[in-house]
Amino acid sequence: MSADRLLGEGYEAHQIALGSDAEGPLVATLVHRVAAPAPMDHRPPILLMHGWSDYVLDRGLMEHLGGRGHDVWGLDLRKYGRSLLPGQTATEIDHLSRYDAEIDAALHRIGRDRPPVLLAHSTGGLTAALWAQRRPGTVRGLALNSPWLEMHLGPVARMLAEVPVRLLAQQLRERPILPSGSTHHARSTHRDFGGDYDYDLTLKPPTGHPFPAVTLSAILDGQRRLAAAGPLPLPVLVLHSDRSRIGARFDDRMRRADTVLDVRSLVAAAERLGPQVRIEAVPGARHDVFLSDADARDRALRALDDWLDDSFPAPPSMEEPGHRGT
Template sequence: MTIDPVFGDGYAMQRIDLGADAEGPLVATLVHRLPERPDSVPILVGHGWSDYVLDRELLEHLAARGLDVWALDLRKHGRSLLPGQTPTEIDHLNRYDEEIDAALRIIGRDRPPIMLAHSTGGLTAALWAVRHPGTIRALALNSPWLEMHLGAAVRRLLSRPVSRLAGRLNPRPLLPQGVEHYARSVPRDYGGLYAYALALKPPGGHPFPADTFAAVIDGQSRLESAGPLAIPVLVMHSARSVFGMEFTEAMRRADSVLDVKVMAEAAAQLGPDVRIEAIEGARHDVFLSDADARHRAIEVLDDWLDVVLTGRHTMSGRGSKTERIPPVSSSSEGAG
């Protein structure tokens, strides 16, 4: 392992060799907060589409809770994007099994981690958990892209034509870069609160490869038909979505990327032990929100972690929220 060039001292980076595809060598990048804490519960943090793991303060907070903190940049994302590669390109979400499996092997097979993932990474993490029971302890999802805008009917309508286009275009873009509404609220370069590399997480995202879009639709279809997850699940999202071609101030305190109503409905079907929390004032990444919403998101995560780490679950019926258990203690003071 070497020092992580993004987070610097205190964080080690390890390349995971994934062979090659038509664009050349493939790697993923596993980041670990030092020192190693093999006696504590590990947590593995993942990113969304056109994204990378960038929130050092969140990782520091998790470490302060006593967790052994790891993070994974998937192939063709962030730290793992190599020259000449099409950013975010993948033809099937199951291909990410290689780097997830390698990361879990490095963390330790006898130490199933909690997994915390965002947006498209949340879909990938949920699919992994469904297909590999027993490999992770619990699943926390930050605005996961579990379903297409407007719901399953739209996804089914799009599935065949998108799949055909992906067969012709492959890694070439199906969708261009999006509007920069989300970026108007988040990065410091645009007057936001958070510093990160816009080359790795560009305003509007990278152009969306056709085969990646088809892979997401396929993953959502497979998740819909999958059996329930037997592990505790937390799903956090903004209290509302605001869309539009023109930027409005309301977008600063809403999800301007995904439909939170559809997201919550899909989340309720993940299993019998699902806690769904709408965070007032949150953006698409609830942890990259204004201070009050970020603080509330961390407070909710802490409360859920207290329950997961002590095993005090109150199970309700499939598709419903977990019965609420009063917080034991919060270690999120000042974390926002």
């Protein structure tokens, strides 16, 4: 472990070696909040997972969870954030199950006898849900922050796109398949554009990294596999904005909406995840609900806290009420 240069004092980073691919060595990075005081034993550890063209960056969220007694970790996947090496194509992956290696290594480091809650954003939410489907018992629950569980306009649009995108991916490989994205989310969040938050714009670019063709194909395949899978046998929380505003031109209403995903498709896919799913619309939230204006961020934090308390309650006290010593 070494001190984490991005989150600063009180956080350590551990590099996970993952072999190599055609672009060279592969690594992932596990960050850990060095707790003081010690976490509460009855509260599960929490492992944060970022979205596409993103990295683990929300120190405020990690401090909040640590202050409530959770042992808090974060994972930058291969070719993202702290794990992106020179000469690599940012975000490139040909199958989401490749990430099993770093998730497995992270869970081993946290402790096999301490399965965590995965707190995962956007594409990370899809990856986390697929992991929980394939590896039952390895995590205690899923808290999904605007997860990219389905394409815009729903399953029909995904099914129409999947074959053409797969064929294009075979030709383009790591080359981009989509034009650069909008700056709408960055304009709403980052201090350089008048927002409230600070993060590294080289690791999380305002327009996103160029979107590799193979990565989009892997996401569509993951969404198909998740839709075909059975219900998740664990508690799930899904947080999302109460509205989407997706368009080419920025307007101020986008500051309090999801400018990335269609929340109706998101909710419909979330409802199919299983019988223990709690879905919460957060009024005024952005795509990353925890990078919203203060009122929406506070609502999202309260919803997360309430779900954690309800899903993982403290064991009953050894002393019965009325029998305490004086």
